[in-house]
Amino acid sequence: MPGFVAVHTGAGNCIDETLYKNVCKEACIQGVNALQNGGSALDACELAIMTLENSCATNAGLGSNLTWDRRVECDACIMDGGSLQFGACTNVSDVKNPISLARHICEKQSNLLSFGRIPPMVLSGKGASAYAKEIGLRIVPMEHMISVKAAKSYDHYRKSITKYEEMNQLKLSPLDTVGAVCVDAEGSIVSGCSSGGLLLKVSGRIGQAATYGAGCWAMIDESNCMSAATCTTGNGEYLMKTLFAKELVEDLINCNCPITSQHQTYQKKLLNSPFLAKQTEIHAGSLSIIYNTASNDGDLLWAHTTNSMCLGFQSTKQKKPKFVLSKLPPNLSCGTKTIVSGHHFKLSY
Template identity: 30%
Template sequence: MRAIIVHGGAGDAKRTEEIPERVDFVKKVANYGFDLLKSGLNAVEVAVRVVKMLEDHPLFDAGRGSYLNEEGFVEMDAGIMDGSTLSIGAVAGIKRLKNPIELARLVMEKSHHNILIGDGAEKFALENGLEFVPPYYFYTDRIIKIFEGTYGDTVGAVVLDGNKIVSAVSTGGTPKKHVGRVGDSPIVGSGFYANSEFGAVSTGIGEDIMKVILSFRISLYYPNYSISDAVKKCIDDLSGINGHGGLIALDKNGNIGYSFNTKGMFFAYMKDGQDTVVGGF
């Protein structure tokens, strides 16, 4: 069984005119990822490629679309986990890298560490030939206009290639965040998690998500509950502390789960036996 689910963030889409384009794009990303799976690429490669697509699109809070912090520059986080080996790679406080998810993968595959931050992480990226961009790359008209925004919308993907599950996440964080703030996204178990049974990625207000360890929290309910019901119970728990966010997941059999307690969440999924991609907000 092969399956993929992606998200483009949970929250209140204040710029409602963007909703159709954003829904169409996450559906395009899921469809592209599933085509890659059918071509034989493994889940790590597929997860990185689809998250890069979301990082490169200016309408999502990751990569080029990252929100600016209180001083007007980006600080991006990303993470990835291979459920078959429990290998982890995460980065935080990235300012100049085009695609932080690529660096998270490098940390997982080419370092002895699980997480690197700030200048040290960017030094590791430079040593490994990743692409850097100038600051103005991130200063899109949209980001400047919504500098006063009130929520974050991390991007992420969970991929099953028939052998293993991989979860990947990337974010620019919350608007006008304190310099040095790190949210849930690069924190394993909170922003992302994968093992041999299921994989998950969270989105929303990171400070709330970390309190309930949202992505790993599925293990409290699954497999006694279906992955879909387990995800819903996790969001109920988030609501119980007045937290706000969303969660996507899939299990080893390709079953899909997603839920949110915000006004919406951009999502799309595709799996074997499914004729067309499903997505929405």
């Protein structure tokens, strides 16, 4: 069964290329296996991100950055481009795979609760954990979500209170939010993301990975047989202020040239946005698909303003995944208004 899966492990500073290459490849394999076994784009996206969450190398699920008071607080979201339904969870500390909770919330959006109550689109904290337990998701003690690496980072930087401002840059976190975009044989398109958030973030902080329009976006325009999806990474507050995922997809789905559209969206709606006028360094990245449902082909695009961004992709027609480590040229500074972009033309499904 044809389909396509692409994943990223965040825009930031890649320290161990081999490590992230293996994580991306395994995530792609799991997503593609789901499609080949008759699964949907939702299945593929969830399984790919679960694989990323289960790796202690990433800042999502197991191995998430710890808050100022040494807690795990995960965010995750997923969006179905066909139904336009969105689900998210935030400040989750004991759900093994937050993306599975987000997927369940997303799918239940069209079903009213008892007495005609509107179902939730985002669940937080203890309420999210209770709901996850009720629907049978795996619940673990919060300590089981803390990796050795995350604990060491916390212990080291928590002592350096005077360096707190610097910690809000991506210098201390190798990579950030993880994400995936998927297309299945029926032309359904889905995107999702998961994150542990900023290192030493204020407890209770909600990032873009749980925010509508900022962490991921997917939609189908049946009038012109086009669909698009994206998942973002970077400074969550900046991506939320600009609704960047939504803006990126809407521009892509109506464009003549995806590469030009992506660049212009970064320039006009992020780097030079009036909402971010006082910011000199804006760390961001995205992984996107634009897909033609009539011709069954499309383009994979990525961009970032950070030192690097790791990603992998695979179609069901390929025997193994491909890996890309996109890097900022050495003569440019991370976080400046410089965009590094890439593309893979005409993905045939």
